Amino acid sequence: MSGSISLDEERPAVRTFEKRQLRDVLGSFVTGVTVVTTLDDEGKMHGLTANSFSSVSLDPPLVLWSQATSAGSHAAFRDADRFTINILAEHQYELANHFATRSPDKFAGIDYDLGVDGLPLLRDCSAWLECKVVSRFPGGDHVIFVGSVECIRQSTRRPLVFGGGQYLVADPHDLGRAPLGTAGTMKSQPHAVRLASRAMLRLAHTLDKTLALVAWGNHGPTVIAWQAATTPVAADLPLGLVLPVTSSASGLALAAFLPPEAVDRFVTAELRDNARQASGEVLPTAESLVSVLESVRVSQVATRRPAPFYDDRMLANAISVPILSPSGMAVLALTAIGPAEHFDAAADGHCAEALKAAAYEISAALREA
Secondary structure, three states, X not given: XXXXXXXXXXXXXXXXXXXXXXXXXXXXXXXEOEEEEEEOOOOOEEEEEEOOOEEEEXXXXXXXXXXXXXXXXXXXXXXXXXXXXXXXXXOOHHHHHHHOOOOOOOOOOOOEEEOOOOOEEEOOOOEEEEEEEEEEEEEOOEEEEEEEEEEEEEXXXXXXXXXXXXXXXXXXXXXXXXXXOOOOOXXXXXXXXXXXXXXXXXXXXXXXXXXXXXXXXXXXXXXXXXXXXXXXXXOOOXXXXXXXXXXXXXXXXXXXXXXXXXXXXXXXXXXXXXXXXXXXXXXOOHHHHHHHHHHHHHHOOEEEEEEEOOOOOOEEEEEEEEEEOOOOOEEXXXXXXXXXXXXXXXXXXXXXXXXXXXXXXXXXXXXXX
């Protein structure tokens, strides 16, 4: 496969835009999530969720954050000499929502400790910075607070992430070198799973198809991850679902790039069962399977035309592409599934090209690791 395929078309420049459009563009910049806390002159605690936090300087140690002048707690922060940045952990999205809403007492029922100057430190966060205000700057409908960091604390909890209008989780970036010990054939599989999981999130949004990640297990092609479309192909998407080799797109995508000794016993059993069935469905034979697998090797795309999904409640089409190890062996299959009446499973269609582009990118990353 040559070149690369863009999954999203670049949109034209917009010089006249609305607040909503600007918010969407700014949402492309992924940030952490914080709750900033302080005390007012009467000793009352205040806090609000902010993702406008940023580092400014290490020497001297300075950070900044901004607050809307319309915020209910703005007067308290405007007049306070100190603030604390609570960097939320990935499980604290409900806490982020709590402090993002207006409430006369946001700390009711909230677990916290007191910092060196009596400001609240929310429990179970990823990190904390206790700061003294050194500057305030007007910034449109916000005020920018710059603080000198005087005390820091950190836990082992991973931070909560926000981008594109939703909460996210942070994982190490694996598009560069793989972790030690992942080079080789099946040794590259854990690295491939991490890369493919990210690709599935992107593809599910772009293609709006249910996606499956399939590995070759002890019983043949086995689903190890799902990413549902807006309307999932089924209500239940079970992990560990074992697929047939000869009559599933995933099975064909894997079998075409695995050694015969890995697949022959499964293929033999399935072909024997196919010969015994008297249904009207056209099932693979030994002769037809040779031709199909060779076609998959050439195109690196396997398709399945209308056939019952695993629970027999609907007919589905499927497209699957192999993710290859540095030696050219299939380590995973990336598969898109959709209702037959809505999903064109053409081997040269847009969906197939998008899957191939993602698989090629992951396979290339495995080769470079």
